[in-house]
Amino acid sequence: MSHQVQYDYIITGAGCAGLSLAMHFIHSGKFSDKKILLIDRSAKTSNDRTWCFWQKQKGLFEDIVYGQWEKLQFFSSEFSGALDIEPYSYKMIRGIDFYKYFFGCIRAAPNFTIRFDAVDHVFSSDVTTGVMAGGEAIHSEYVFNSIVFERPRLSEKEYWMLQHFRGWIIESEEPLFSPDLATLMDFRTDQRSGTAFFYLLPFSETSALIEYTIFSSELLAVEAYEAGLRTYIRDVLKIGNYHVVDDEEGVIPMTNYAFLPRQNNIINIGTAGGQTKGSSGYTFNFIQKHSEEITARMITTGNPFLPAGWNRFSFYDSVLLNILHHKTLTGESIFSDLFRKKPGSPRVEIPR
Numbered sequence: 001m002s003h004q005v006q007y008d009y010i011i012t013g014a015g016c017a018g019l020s021l022a023m024h025f026i027h028s029g030k031f032s033d034k035k036i037l038l039i040d041r042s043a044k045t046s047n048d049r050t051w052c053f054w055q056k057q058k059g060l061f062e063d064i065v066y067g068q069w070e071k072l073q074f075f076s077s078e079f080s081g082a083l084d085i086e087p088y089s090y091k092m093i094r095g096i097d098f099y100k101y102f103f104g105c106i107r108a109a110p111n112f113t114i115r116f117d118a119v120d121h122v123f124s125s126d127v128t129t130g131v132m133a134g135g136e137a138i139h140s141e142y143v144f145n146s147i148v149f150e151r152p153r154l155s156e157k158e159y160w161m162l163q164h165f166r167g168w169i170i171e172s173e174e175p176l177f178s179p180d181l182a183t184l185m186d187f188r189t190d191q192r193s194g195t196a197f198f199y200l201l202p203f204s205e206t207s208a209l210i211e212y213t214i215f216s217s218e219l220l221a222v223e224a225y226e227a228g229l230r231t232y233i234r235d236v237l238k239i240g241n242y243h244v245v246d247d248e249e250g251v252i253p254m255t256n257y258a259f260l261p262r263q264n265n266i267i268n269i270g271t272a273g274g275q276t277k278g279s280s281g282y283t284f285n286f287i288q289k290h291s292e293e294i295t296a297r298m299i300t301t302g303n304p305f306l307p308a309g310w311n312r313f314s315f316y317d318s319v320l321l322n323i324l325h326h327k328t329l330t331g332e333s334i335f336s337d338l339f340r341k342k343p344g345s346p347r348v349e350i351p352r
Contacts, residue, residue, distance in 0.1 A: 013146035014040035017270025047096035124264035166225035167211030177202035195331025278317035
């Protein structure tokens, strides 16, 4: 490293992408001689989200899987039915468990430094690479950036929609749920705000996560999400007595915009690196594969520059986003048709 470089690598953002890449570095055992900075504005001490994903076997993070289901169901006015997902399981990891586990491993690695500060921007040229944080320039050989600093400018055939959601974990005194049966999409709700559905993951007979999800260009007021949740629980699930023990909310971009994989020595990861599936918002498994590929590339070549590849699914994402944007078909019809033809296949990636 030159005298100007303070770290070998900087990872911006301690969300799923940043922490996963750090974990893959640690798990490989090949980077203990590298000085690595992980920087995020938040200490990640709350259970702010969940991640769900399909998996055939036990994975790297099996110890923190909070729930998993082999039986799923789908409801709409056009098609309802059970989904056979064998040999896959549908798994969920809670944000707080993810953060505690990953930060614990990172703090135990002496070559890592954790800093809580807002990242203003990242920079890279032929001369220098690094980040601006807290009014300070911090230099490194490579920056792995997971932050989308601003909404990109879109071309005529590029779309930017939002998958936005609010969920409640509810508990009741009476048994209400089948712990082995989850609801992946339930369209039995008002569709005037966009493609809207509910998502139900039971943790026991008396506890479940119920989430209200919408695809649209605009967010709703908090009161609208909560009104939707109350109506669904009362009118569709027919549940009268329950109490809310936790909640979560989030916004995921749904876009066919081609995020740059790198700019000089800045390697973009997570949503910023195009790892969020445009038509569904699924990210977790794409992040794990990307982290594994970057780690392997660093070990074999000494740099993180992955060869460009073509993904046929980006074409399908663009088609679906075009349909949703122009409202030529309803989201309910599209997903009903997908499940009717190919029930349960993880290739039909349902939003989280």
